[in-house]
Amino acid sequence: RVFSREQLLDAVWGRDVYVDERTVDVHVGRLRKAINRGRERDPVRTVRGTGYALDDKFAKNG
Numbered sequence: 001r002v003f004s005r006e007q008l009l010d011a012v013w014g015r016d017v018y019v020d021e022r023t024v025d026v027h028v029g030r031l032r033k034a035i036n037r038g039r040e041r042d043p044v045r046t047v048r049g050t051g052y053a054l055d056d057k058f059a060k061n062g
Helices: 005-013 022-035 056-061
Strands: 044-047 051-054
Touching: 005 022, 005 051, 022 044
Parallel strands: none
Antiparallel strands: 044 051
């Protein structure tokens, strides 16, 4: 499933707080850095023009 930046912003920070959309990109970058250690493929997929998705295999196995 692909999540848009707006969906991620609402889920994490809520609608009552203004947070720039680029904040999601920064946090996704940090998440990638934290979970990519020793992995062959990046489990976080960028879907251009849409948002982000977690690789199916990673989502099932963690």
